[in-house]
Amino acid sequence: MPCKDFHDLPKIQLPDQNNSLMSKQDLILLALDASPALELMARTLRASEFEVSTVQDREGLEKLVDQSVPALVLVGENFGGEDGLLVSQALLERFPTLPIILYAAGVVSAETALRAGLSGILRPPLKGEDVVGEVRRSMSHAQKLGDWVRREVKRTTASLEQKAKISEAERNKLEAIISNIQDGVIVLDDHQQILLVNQTVYDIFDLEKESLVGKKIREVIANADLSALIDRARNGTLKYHEINFDDGRVFNAQYTPLPRIGSAVTMQDISYLKEIDRLKNDFVHTVSHDLRSPLTAILGYMELIERTGPLNESQLEFIERLRASVQHMTGLVNELLDLGRLEAGFDTRREMVYLDTILQYSLAVFDNQVRRKNIQLTSDVAGDLKPLRANPIRIRQMIDNLIGNAVKYTPPNGMVKISMAMQENQLILRVTDSGPGIPTEEQNRIFEKFFRASNRPAGVEGTGLGLAIVKSIVEAHQGRVWVESKVGTGSTFVVILPVHQ
Numbered sequence: 207m208p209c210k211d212f213h214d215l216p217k218i219q220l221p222d223q224n225n226s227l228m229s230k231q232d233l234i235l236l237a238l239d240a241s242p243a244l245e246l247m248a249r250t251l252r253a254s255e256f257e258v259s260t261v262q263d264r265e266g267l268e269k270l271v272d273q274s275v276p277a278l279v280l281v282g283e284n285f286g287g288e289d290g291l292l293v294s295q296a297l298l299e300r301f302p303t304l305p306i307i308l309y310a311a312g313v314v315s316a317e318t319a320l321r322a323g324l325s326g327i328l329r330p331p332l333k334g335e336d337v338v339g340e341v342r343r344s345m346s347h348a349q350k351l352g353d354w355v356r357r358e359v360k361r362t363t364a365s366l367e368q369k370a371k372i373s374e375a376e377r378n379k380l381e382a383i384i385s386n387i388q389d390g391v392i393v394l395d396d397h398q399q400i401l402l403v404n405q406t407v408y409d410i411f412d413l414e415k416e417s418l419v420g421k422k423i424r425e426v427i428a429n430a431d432l433s434a435l436i437d438r439a440r441n442g443t444l445k446y447h448e449i450n451f452d453d454g455r456v457f458n459a460q461y462t463p464l465p466r467i468g469s470a471v472t473m474q475d476i477s478y479l480k481e482i483d484r485l486k487n488d489f490v491h492t493v494s495h496d497l498r499s500p501l502t503a504i505l506g507y508m509e510l511i512e513r514t515g516p517l518n519e520s521q522l523e524f525i526e527r528l529r530a531s532v533q534h535m536t537g538l539v540n541e542l543l544d545l546g547r548l549e550a551g552f553d554t555r556r557e558m559v560y561l562d563t564i565l566q567y568s569l570a571v572f573d574n575q576v577r578r579k580n581i582q583l584t585s586d587v588a589g590d591l592k593p594l595r596a597n598p599i600r601i602r603q604m605i606d607n608l609i610g611n612a613v614k615y616t617p618p619n620g621m622v623k624i625s626m627a628m629q630e631n632q633l634i635l636r637v638t639d640s641g642p643g644i645p646t647e648e649q650n651r652i653f654e655k656f657f658r659a660s661n662r663p664a665g666v667e668g669t670g671l672g673l674a675i676v677k678s679i680v681e682a683h684q685g686r687v688w689v690e691s692k693v694g695t696g697s698t699f700v701v702i703l704p705v706h707q
């Protein structure tokens with residue numbers, strides 16, 4: 207992130223007190239690790255007359271949310287050594303209407319954040335007006351959606367019996383409020399009868415212009431995805447779900463329980479995000495696939511050149527360099543195709559896998575490199591490891607990439623340590639090296655495609671896709687991965703995977 211973004215703050219127009227939706231008393235809670243980005247956000251929001259508090263660990267975050275009831279929380283993608291997305295979801299379990307923005311410098315997509323129930327996402331490089339604008343947009347959305355449901359419905363309905371006695375005037379008032387919300391909103395009672403519904407829902411499902419209040423939702427909206435969301439969410443197994451239509455539209459639906467009322471289903475159109483993601487993946491896959499044939503042809507003709515007659519020393523050197531370049535390109539194409547398959551969800555193979563067995567095969571592959579650099583490689587594998595239900599090929603690829611990275615960046619006579627242990631029903635893998643380490647401001651981006659640390663040693667080659675593949679494999683197996691690093695002392699990559707139950 208360029209330094210100028212943090213020191214040359216833009217001038218921010220302060221909101222008009224009569225027109226702004228926000229109050230001077232609105233508290234913005236910044237849950238980010240210490241960084242220039244944290245300083246920028248704090249200064250910018252205070253300049254816009256928000257009250258700002260910062261917290262840098264999960265325990266402090268939960269305590270402050272309980273005590274202060276913030277108007278909005280801004281969480282870092284990696285927060286206090288934990289996955290910021292999981293921290294946000296835990297907060298939403300307790301406070302379903304709390305607007306949360308994710309500051310993501312890594313590979314978390316806007317679609318992933320929306321599906322997790324977050325209000326928005328910020329990415330570097332940051333500008334002051336972008337931060338304030340996203341905060342105001344999220345708070346405004348919360349006022350129109352969550353706050354209204356909590357304030358108006360709770361004020362007029364104290365029990366299920368009272369809900370049935372809402373006066374016509376009060377109902378018209380509530381319906382007028384939600385009719386202007388662009389997202390689809392359906393409020394249900396505990397018996398799945400519709401209490402409130404806005405015009406957007408009529409448009410989404412192409413419904414007849416007749417009142418749906420008091421009717422069973424399954425009787426008036428025949429949609430398999432919506433029914434599946436309600437069934438699974440009521441059992442506590444799912445909060446977010448995609449609703450697909452034959453015309454290509456895709457909506458992200460969120461199911462929120464409402465105490466003493468029932469539940470609310472909100473639907474946000476993410477069709478454009480799906481289309482952008484599809485076009486990107488199609489482009490990468492097509493280009494990568496089309497490059498395979500010419501690269502194979504080049505390698506074939508290189509082999510034929512050597513057979514047509516004797517070559518001098520310079521010609522042999524040139525051919526060897528050409529062969530190395532083609533092999534590098536072939537490796538890049540193969541990794542792009544692998545990443546495309548993982549992101550597309552084609553990795554469905556699962557069987558019982560023992561990680562300690564796969565580790566032995568991986569160590570054998572890197573034995574020559576370890577000996578050549580005189581690296582001290584040690585492994586500490588607990589004896590009580592439980593098996594994973596996983597794809598053995600992908601798990602092997604993940605371990606190869608992590609060990610290969612450690613060996614590649616560790617200098618001669620350095621150290622690499624690998625450990626595996628159980629913690630409750632999770633298997634924890636750690637790969638530690640004594641390499642140059644990763645700058646703090648770049649650690650959030652280390653799992654991005656094609657990203658390479660600025661302090662990497664000269665002559666160390668790579669495609670910048672290895673760690674992106676590791677993250678995709680881990681997430682495909684419902685796990686988590688992060689890095690702990692300090693410049694000059696090395697890095698530790700930590701992977702947590704759930705074991706087979």
